[in-house]
Amino acid sequence: MVLESITTIIKKQLPAYLKRLPLPESITGFAKLTVSEWLHLLPLLGVLALLGYLTIRPFLPKKKLQKDSLINLKIQKENPKVVNEIDIEDLKSTNACYCRCWRSKTFPVCDKSHIKHNELTGDNVGPLILKKKVL
Numbered sequence: 001m002v003l004e005s006i007t008t009i010i011k012k013q014l015p016a017y018l019k020r021l022p023l024p025e026s027i028t029g030f031a032k033l034t035v036s037e038w039l040h041l042l043p044l045l046g047v048l049a050l051l052g053y054l055t056i057r058p059f060l061p062k063k064k065l066q067k068d069s070l071i072n073l074k075i076q077k078e079n080p081k082v083v084n085e086i087d088i089e090d091l092k093s094t095n096a097c098y099c100r101c102w103r104s105k106t107f108p109v110c111d112k113s114h115i116k117h118n119e120l121t122g123d124n125v126g127p128l129i130l131k132k133k134v135l
Contacts, residue, residue: 018044072102084108088130097127 021044022037024030033041076082086098086108096109101123103113110127118124 075102075107088132094132096130096132098130100128101125 020040022033022040024033072082084098086096098108099106099110099113101114101117103117104111105113112127114125114127
């Protein structure tokens with residue numbers, strides 16, 4: 001039943017459709033087509049456009065994808081949650097910068113890895129800066 005329907009479409013209906021198409025003899029003839037004639041051409045043009053796209057798709061440049069949607073790619077992955085606690089009283093200098101991009105090789109201290117991360121991803125993350133008040 002299904003095979004018979006496909007056979008009928010390919011052997012009878014498709015050739016009849018193609019014979020009725022208003023294909024002009026030259027390129028300039030396309031400018032003279034009426035709206036009705038263009039509407040008759042739309043299904044064929046759609047199929048041709050789809051086939052063309054599917055043909056060139058493997059050669060199109062791939063979009064750059066981030067490794068994944070995770071922020072933390074490697075720091076303390078064995079822990080269910082990464083928590084760092086630092087007493088402000090223990091700060092040796094008046095300023096301390098802590099990483100918020102998860103890319104620092106000295107995590108939790110910022111090593112300015114966020115600069116490269118922001119360039120690659122378009123993100124805008126920066127460090128957490130703690131300032132110790134000097135009395």
